[in-house]
Amino acid sequence: MIYLDYSATTPVDEEILESFIIATKEYYGNPNSKHYLGIKSNKLLKEATKQVADILKVKTDELIFTSGATEANNLAILGAANFSKNNKRIITSKLEHPSIYEMCDHLEKEGFIIDYVDNDKDGYIDLNHLKSLIKKDTCLVSISALNSELGIRQSLLAIKQTIKKANPKTIFHSDLSQAAGKMSFNLKDVDLATFSSHKIYAPIGVGLLYKQNRTFLKPITYGGDEIRPGTPAVALITAFSKALRLANKNLKHEKQITKLSDKVKLEMKKYKNIKINNTKASIPHMVNISLMDLRSEVFVNALSKEGVYVSTTTACSTGKPSATVYNLYEDKQRALTTIRISISHLTTEEEIEIFLDKFNKVYNDLMK
Amino acid sequence: MEVIIIKYAELNTKKNNKNYFINTLKNNIKRKISDDYEIKYTHGRMFIYGDNLEELITPLENTFGIYEFTIAKVSSYDDLDNEVIKYIKDKDFDTFRVTVDRYDKNFKETSMQLARSMGGVVLKNKDNIKVDLHNADFELTIELRDNKAYIYHESYKGKRGFPSGTTNSATLMLSGGLDSPVAGYLALRKGLDIKCIYFDAPPYTSENALNKVIDLAKLLNTYSGNVELYVVKFTKIQEEIKRKTKEDYIITLMRKLMYKVTNDFTLEYGGTAIITGESIGQVASQTLTSMRVISSNLDLPVIRPLATYDKEEIIKISKEIDAYDISILPYDDLCGTFIPKHPVINPTMEQTDYYVSQLEVDDLIKNIDIRKIDLKEKKNKLL
Numbered sequence: 001m002i003y004l005d006y007s008a009t010t011p012v013d014e015e016i017l018e019s020f021i022i023a024t025k026e027y028y029g030n031p032n033s034k035h036y037l038g039i040k041s042n043k044l045l046k047e048a049t050k051q052v053a054d055i056l057k058v059k060t061d062e063l064i065f066t067s068g069a070t071e072a073n074n075l076a077i078l079g080a081a082n083f084s085k086n087n088k089r090i091i092t093s094k095l096e097h098p099s100i101y102e103m104c105d106h107l108e109k110e111g112f113i114i115d116y117v118d119n120d121k122d123g124y125i126d127l128n129h130l131k132s133l134i135k136k137d138t139c140l141v142s143i144s145a146l147n148s149e150l151g152i153r154q155s156l157l158a159i160k161q162t163i164k165k166a167n168p169k170t171i172f173h174s175d176l177s178q179a180a181g182k183m184s185f186n187l188k189d190v191d192l193a194t195f196s197s198h199k200i201y202a203p204i205g206v207g208l209l210y211k212q213n214r215t216f217l218k219p220i221t222y223g224g225d226e227i228r229p230g231t232p233a234v235a236l237i238t239a240f241s242k243a244l245r246l247a248n249k250n251l252k253h254e255k256q257i258t259k260l261s262d263k264v265k266l267e268m269k270k271y272k273n274i275k276i277n278n279t280k281a282s283i284p285h286m287v288n289i290s291l292m293d294l295r296s297e298v299f300v301n302a303l304s305k306e307g308v309y310v311s312t313t314t315a316c317s318t319g320k321p322s323a324t325v326y327n328l329y330e331d332k333q334r335a336l337t338t339i340r341i342s343i344s345h346l347t348t349e350e351e352i353e354i355f356l357d358k359f360n361k362v363y364n365d366l367m368k
Numbered sequence: 369m370e371v372i373i374i375k376y377a378e379l380n381t382k383k384n385n386k387n388y389f390i391n392t393l394k395n396n397i398k399r400k401i402s403d404d405y406e407i408k409y410t411h412g413r414m415f416i417y418g419d420n421l422e423e424l425i426t427p428l429e430n431t432f433g434i435y436e437f438t439i440a441k442v443s444s445y446d447d448l449d450n451e452v453i454k455y456i457k458d459k460d461f462d463t464f465r466v467t468v469d470r471y472d473k474n475f476k477e478t479s480m481q482l483a484r485s486m487g488g489v490v491l492k493n494k495d496n497i498k499v500d501l502h503n504a505d506f507e508l509t510i511e512l513r514d515n516k517a518y519i520y521h522e523s524y525k526g527k528r529g530f531p532s533g534t535t536n537s538a539t540l541m542l543s544g545g546l547d548s549p550v551a552g553y554l555a556l557r558k559g560l561d562i563k564c565i566y567f568d569a570p571p572y573t574s575e576n577a578l579n580k581v582i583d584l585a586k587l588l589n590t591y592s593g594n595v596e597l598y599v600v601k602f603t604k605i606q607e608e609i610k611r612k613t614k615e616d617y618i619i620t621l622m623r624k625l626m627y628k629v630t631n632d633f634t635l636e637y638g639g640t641a642i643i644t645g646e647s648i649g650q651v652a653s654q655t656l657t658s659m660r661v662i663s664s665n666l667d668l669p670v671i672r673p674l675a676t677y678d679k680e681e682i683i684k685i686s687k688e689i690d691a692y693d694i695s696i697l698p699y700d701d702l703c704g705t706f707i708p709k710h711p712v713i714n715p716t717m718e719q720t721d722y723y724v725s726q727l728e729v730d731d732l733i734k735n736i737d738i739r740k741i742d743l744k745e746k747k748n749k750l751l
Contacts, residue, residue, distance in 0.1 A: 019750040039575050047748050061693075242751050 002308045002351050002358070007148060007178060007286055007342035013201035013246065016239050020203055023235035031232055045234050048241035055244050056210065058187050064209040064228045065237050069177040069196035070099050072209035075228060076173045076192040077103050077142055079217030081112060084139035087169075091115045091133050091141040094327040095123060097148050097175060101323070117143070122279035123152035123328060127162045134166035144175035145185055149313055149324045149340060150278050151178070151286035156189035171215055177207070181247030182285050191215040195244075197236065202243035206236035253345035258284040260343050260352050267356050271363065275334060277325050287341040290325065290334040294366050299339060302366060306358045310341045372421050372428070373511070373518060374414040374437040377528040385534070386411065393433040393531040399593045400427040425524055430591050432557050433534075434526025440511070440518035445475070448517050452486055452508070453493045455519050461506035463498050464490060471513040486510060530559030532592035537561040538641040538671065539634040540588075541626065542597070544580040544699060547645030547674055549691040550682050552588050552595075554673040555643045561594050563639065565630050565738075567602040577699035584694055586743050591689070600629055601737040605729055612726045616712040619653045621723050623662045629736060631666045640668065647674045647682065652711040661715045 003011065012020075023044065029037025031045045046060075053060045066072045077100070081090060092104055094116050104114045115133045118126040125143060134141070141163050146153050156174060163172050172189075177196035179185055187193055187210055195208040211217060211227075223229040261284035268274050268289050277288040291299055296312040303310060313322040326335035341355070376390065394407050394414065405418035416424065421439050428437055443451035466486045468479040477485070487499055490508065511518040540552040542564040552562055566581045582597065589595035609621045630642050642663075646654045653662070663670045674682055686692040 023750055034574065034576070036575065039579065043579065044748060044750065048751055051747075051751050238750050245751070 002355050004308065004310045004341045004343060004347070004351075004355060006344040006346075007151075007199070007340065008311050009198045009204065010201045010344065011346075012203055013243065016202050016243050016246070019242050020235050020239040023238040027234050027238075031234055041234050044238060045232055048234075048238045051241045052208070052244055055248060056187050058210060059213065062210055062212055064211055064226075065232060065240075066207045066209055066228055067205060068198075068207040069175065069194050070207075072194040072196075072207045073097075073099055073142075073173075073175055074103060075209050075217060075220050076194060076211075077107070077140065078220050079227075080140045080171050080173065080192070080215070081107055081110075082218040082220075083216050087137040087139035089113045089115060089135055089138040091117055091130070091138060091143075093117050093125060093143045094119060095147040095150075095152060095324050096142070096144055098320075098323075100142060100144075100175065117141075119327070121328065122281040123147065123150065123324075124281055125154055125159055127158060130159065130162050131166050134163060134170055136167065138167055138170045140171045140173060142173040142175070144178070146176070146179040146183060146283065147324055148178045149286070149322055149338070150288045150328075151182075151283040152279060152281045152324075153179075153183055153283050154281075156185060160189045180244065181250045182283055184251060187212075192217075197240040197243055200240075200243045200247040202239040203236060206233055206240050208240070250345050254284065257343050257345065257347070260347055260349065261285070261287055263349075263352055264341060264343075264356070267359075275329075277328070277334070277338065279328070285343055287343070288325070289339050289341075290331075291337040291339060291363075292333060294337060294363075296337050296339055299362065299366065302362045303358060306362060308355055308358045310339055313338050313340065369417070369442045370421050370439060371442050371518065372416040372424060372437055372439055373520075374416070374428070374526075375435040376412075376414070377433050377435040377526060378530060389433065389531055389534050390414070392534050393431075396433070396531050396533065396593055397428070397431060400431065428526065429524055430527060431531075432527050432529040432559065432591065433531035435528055436523045436525050438509075438520040438523040440520035443517045443519060445512075445515065445517060448486075448510070448519075449489050451517070451519060452489050452510075455521075456490055456494055456508070459506060459521070461497060461504075463500035463504045464506040464508060465499060465501050465504040466490065467507060467509045469509065469511045471511065472515065475512050482510065482512075527557065527591070529557030532556055532559060532594055533561050534559040535561075536641070537563065537637070537639040538643050539630050539639055540564045540643045541630055541645070542566050542581055542584060543645070544577050544584065544695065544697070545645065546679075546686050546692070546695045547647060547650075547682055549584045549588060549645070549695060550685045550689070551643055551645040551673045553591065553685065553689050553691070555671065556588060556592050556595075560643075562588065562592070562643070563596045563598060563634075563637065564588070565598050565600060565633060567626055567629075568599050569601070569603040569606045572603065572606065574699055576697075580694060580697050580699050582741055582743070584691060585741070586745070587689070587691055587694065589743050595743065597741040597743055598633070598738050599741055600626075600633075601739075602626070602629075605732050605736075608727055608729055608732065613723045615708040616710055617715060617719065617723055618708055619711045620658065620661060620715045620720055621727075623653055623658075624720065624724065625727075625729065625733070627663055627666060627670075629733060631668055632733070633738060634668055641671050642666070642668050643671045643673065645674055646672045647677055647679075650679070652713045655713055657714040658712075661717055661720045664717065 027041045027044050029041040031042040049060050090112055092100055108114050117133055118129045143159055145156055160172050163170050171191045173192035174190045175194045177194055177199050180195055181200045191212050193210040197206045198204040219227050264287045265276055268276055273292045275290045300312055321335035322338045325338050390409055401424055405416050408415045441451055441455050466483045468483045470479045508521050538560050540562050542548045556562055564585050568578055585595055585597035605625055613621050
């Protein structure tokens, strides 16, 4: 089996899984209970939270654990929109995850005005356009640090400076769920940030919203005093905390990943019709191509039969054209036939060789 | 190359002990930071060399004996122009000034001359900026000492005071409340080595209350590195007091015996004082008459750093030292659990002595269970 879909989700790391299992078995007390078991769970929860805060260089009371990145994005965007009474403008980019667009569509129906900021041909946000879009009543800007399809990396600092110069009250949210473990970032550059555990080798089921203390949100779920009520998922949060610690170490693998990624791109260039969609703003972890002559689902299925796992656009929007690719190249066929090959520090050269072999076989079979 | 330059706090007043103070400060800093850093010092300044100096900002901000510090770029005299150009490149400012401190009297130009020529270098190498000697938003400082130029623009405030461990040892009576951690902090700032003592009385006090005290002791330890915590099991003494004393005197007796235990504990390890968070008139047991009755017959002086502070001032410091959020967690300590409806405000010596004479606590005090708590942050292996 060759797994090359790490941007969709990652296999759970053995060490992290072990922490999760022990935490589930031995720390089952409700962290809000006053007895020994509750206190024990609470202590682990606090330590896990503290570790996350230390790694991200923020305060523990600025962290809100959620069920995943989608909930964190919802809490950030809906929470900020609903908190602001008269400011009905929201800005986002044309490079976002589909879940952000769905939410913006929902808010548009509720009476919000959604502005889409342009980007240049490499995918970098057009800061002058951003500046011109920010009005007195712009309550929120949401731009992800790392695009999930082409791996386009933005400068959070430059975006933040542009926003705050134009309107200091406008909140800046960034989805960092793809970014953690792949690029370095500074949370001082954002007001709200989303993280996900299953993108960094921890189990699915927990996410995180960083909310700096001067930013206010209206809760989207009710049932307690906290902004996100519910019994904390101690074992999942423990696993997430450990995963984040280990993910920070993964940053040093970028060279090795670049080597593998370059090899894939080099081979892809040999196919006359295949186009590579990555730009110079892309990180090496995702190679995104357009097959042009073949439907992506068919190709993914065929590769899957060979034991090779890649994805079409993002795992969350199968069947639709890639908005990111269309935005950059304005070519519908190109946007409809994308394949994302995502590489991790676990990927070996041998795996890439096998992948390229199988790719070639499947491609030639289907083109016959 | 970069270096941290530290200005000492009150050490200058301590002529004879100066070396001892500086050396202790060096050791205190050493304990807090990784061995990869190199620390050097002169009578006037301390220097720390190494990579990622930004990581040291928080630990140094929380170290006593430091007036202020800065992260400076080190340059030879010959490279000064180039280093200044590099230094200002990523800085964002509209107006600036250059200040020169010329400690190296062999340097060929005067401070004014160098400031002017460096101002010219800055102007030539950045667009849309102006000199403003009085209200600059960017002050570039160049210090000349020992054949090197140190370039910096911002400094960080230290906590002042004396380096921890340069005066005596004392015991802090630490509860989970707002006052005692602040009192401990102020005592630490005077260079004291502190052992904390906490009176635990399960099941009347909870494990959460104890954990809160452990967190507070750990917090105090971040300022010194030498704080210890001891937990006294007080339940039996507590129950004996409750059996033999009229309700309004329970708190008086309880505190008197806590002082006695603290006094004996302190003498045993060679400490010289007891520190408490008492503030005059704050509660019934903290009237001056109460304090007199409670702390009579002790061998050691009782230092009450907060005696004349009001609550608002105490809360302000508590927030500054990050103790507030821990202190306000709703777990009662012993004094909170046993609060009588009408505690005596002006207890008398005679009445107190009478109740003490009724108690059979000599053996309990002699054999009291005091255990030391490990304050080292041991990370849970699951993390």
